[in-house]
Amino acid sequence: MRKILNLAIVLSIFISSCHHKEEHGDQNVKFVATSPIKTDTTVFREYVCQIHSIQHIELRALEKSYLQNIYVDEGQFVKKGQMLFQIMPVIYRAEVQRAQAEVDFAAIEYNNTKALADSHVVSPNELALAKAKYEKAKSELALAKAHLSFTEIRAPFDGLIGTFNDVRIGSLLDEGELLTTLSDNSKMWVYFNVPEAEYLNYALQKRQDKPLKVLLRMANDQLYDQEGVIETIESDFNSETGNIAFRATFQNPNRILRHGQTGNILMPVPLKNVLLIPQKATYEVLDKTYVYVINNNNQIEAREIKIGAELPHLFVVREGLSEKDKILVEGLRKVKNKQKIRYEFEPLSKIISELHSIHAE
Template identity: 25%
Template sequence: MRSAFFLQLALFALLALAFTEQTSTGAEAGASAPRVTVANPIAKTIDVWDEYTGRFEALKQVQVRARVSGTLDKINFTDGQFVKEGDLLFVIDPRPFQIAVESAKADVTKARAQVALASTDAVRAEQLAASRTITSREVDQRNANLEVTKAQQLAAEAALRNAELNLEWTQVRAPISGRVSDRRVDAGNLIEGGQTGATLLTTIVTLDPIHFVFDASEADYLRYARLSAQGQRPSSRDVKNPVVVRLADESEWKHMGVMDFVDNQLNARSGTIRGRAIFQNKDLFLLPGTFGHLRLFGGNVAAMLIPDSAIVSDQASKTVFTVTPENKISVKPVQLGQIHEGLRVVLAGLNPNDRIVIDGIANPFVRAGALVAPQDGVIIAVSN
């Protein structure tokens, strides 16, 4: 029994020794600093492109309405086709207006006859007055009658022109060139014309060129204004600054345009100002109402370039791990910009001498204040 006791005691001692050696080895491994790759950011002056969202709008949009009332006789276009200015779109029954023209012509003929008669009477009155056959009052009366008939002739001629104009308006023509929408009224319907309450027949929009409208923040407006005042970036009111647009299904910024308008005031409710760019649209691919992302040239800025993988998201903020001279991790919040030459632009938060952790961030031991073993690396930009 005593031998068995000493045997168990010896086994226990061996197990304790093995556990102590394993614990010591784990502690040494845990105490070793994790390796990370560090590099200095690339300092470079780059062109800044501010990004906005907006929609395309037609330069011109016209609601086609008739100027006279009547029965719609004909529709001379196919829904959605491209029309030119002056093309005949709708025909209103012209017969009532033709009758009005004939009646107005008769009134003009009558007025001219009355003018001729009154003119003859006035001449005779002058002759009779010379021989004292009639009084001066009668001469004045006949001259007055002549002027009245001349005025009646002018009124009749004006009524004729109005009747002819109404007859012309029975042919509703395209006021602009562009793509027409669908017909809103079918032939055979009675439509209303005039300046108010006229029936909407269709709409036409121009497509080439086309506008892109967006809203910029008050902060952006103030930055642009100060850059303009300092001579660093011309105002889009004075110079057609370049812009590019990417559509919702596109990954590249392929649509090139220029600025052509900045509004004269900020929206007091939204704190934004409206801007507008213009694009060529020869293939008529871009349609009014199409959503897109726009980049506007925002001037030159001195920035730092780092890999996108070196950025750590911390809730609403973006941070970068740097290594101090004591080889400890320091966390720096940064202000990010666009992607340039394959790298992320850092507008604020870094300096050229910072050693940025570009590899090894995924290691759970790499955190603020942790001791690390840095290895030198290089950040390489990719030319566009």
């Protein structure tokens, strides 16, 4: 019985010492603390966008006939004036020859009538009638030549050929039938919608002598290597969405961007004299954001803050902190509210530099 009692006492002492170590062990740990910094910075607002070629047209058959030749392929780059399709020209060439014969006949008739009119053999009215027939014949020849030219479908500008609309050599084409599309991708127009409040911020900050430049995040989450410039804003707000459309222009020297692509526009928003803190110095409870503020007694106190904007690794604090406050940066899960801690102070600039170095690797 005495052995059992002694064993119980030993176990009690051991457990008590373990609890003592757990309660005071964290006091030997040094945490990292910092203070918010006030600075000017820029955040980027992101908007879903649609990418369009500056010129995107449909190429259609202007005459009804058989498709005789296709000189290009889908996705091919073509130059202005290059032949794309040939519609069978036999009938239209014959029409030109007939019209030319009519012109020749009318010219002879007019010249004969003019000679007779000069000799006062025929009246001036007959001469005027012969001249009118001659002019009509010439106009019909011009029309026939126009119809013949429509059998040659050429590129009106440099661009990329789109998908063929189920047309093949020998296909019977109707007048106006769609053949393919042509896109000029040398520049791209990127459209995106901006809410009214953000439009007003942009309009108030805009400088007339300095156009606003924007970035484009492509569908693969990479940034496009050319900056865009906002050139136009739609005249009216959409009454259903409350948004207004912006259009940015991007140069496309390598033809990476294509008509119909999607992405995200990043619009810079300058912020003056804002407080920045590391994102990792915050935690959330029920959709509210908190930090641990260290008081003069080295005791931490949970404090709710309001986040204004987000930067890489940083938050812009709208309410709840000042430059003089010291906040806990690391070990937030290891401490409790009102706990006393030991800490080392590090300037926020150093912490930011370390964060960028880690993520760059």
